Amino acid sequence: MLESSFLCLFFLFLITIPLGTSCSTLRTTTTTPHDIIDQTCEKCANQSTILSYTLCSTSLPAIPVSHSTNLQGLGLIAMELALENVTNTLATIEKLLLDTTSFDDNFALGCLTDCLELYSDAAWTIVESIEVFLSGKYEVSRTWMSEVMEAASTCQGGFVEKGEVSPLTEENYNLFQLCGIALCIIHLSNPEVPS
């Protein structure tokens, strides 16, 4: 199954990230981890009118490693959360597509099919974004996360254009937010770009 292979990838990242960030973790002893999450979320919400401080500060602690990490670690966590969201949403879309009684017309079906494709691509894009992030190519990583952010908007916009009620409004919103948070944190964690 498509989504189970993404889940495997996701858990693989969960396992490898603590190893990858353990060296830099040693350097972040001056602030308590809770402060890092709060401060980062506040900074990101301050810098942008669209990012939700609440979603950021309640989402990032969901992954335990974020309690002992630095900005790079938080960036990875935001991308992991986005990947988890995409994986879950793919399963939701597949379920909706199977239940044909949930459509009164073909427009919604067409929009959902588009979203399935957008979300499938998004999963791979996030995986690649994490890969380039780990090799220090922060700007490439940001480009790819912007693409995923756009995919969430495009999925939502498809329904709006056809005058349909989107069954994925919450999912698209969450993914949009998580990508925006990831973009902000990757930007903040890039030493070559003044924040």
Ligand SMILES: *[C@@H]1O[C@H](CO)[C@@H](O)[C@H](O)[C@H]1NC(C)=O
């Ligand atoms: C965010 O903005 C508020 C209000 O302008 C300010 O008090 C706060 O210090 C800012 N936080 C950060 C982390 O920049």
Ligand SMILES: *[C@@H]1O[C@H](CO)[C@@H](O)[C@H](O)[C@H]1NC(C)=O
């Ligand atoms: C997506 O992410 C948000 C924020 O972390 C979370 O509240 C929500 O439960 C996630 N949704 C899915 C379907 O995974």
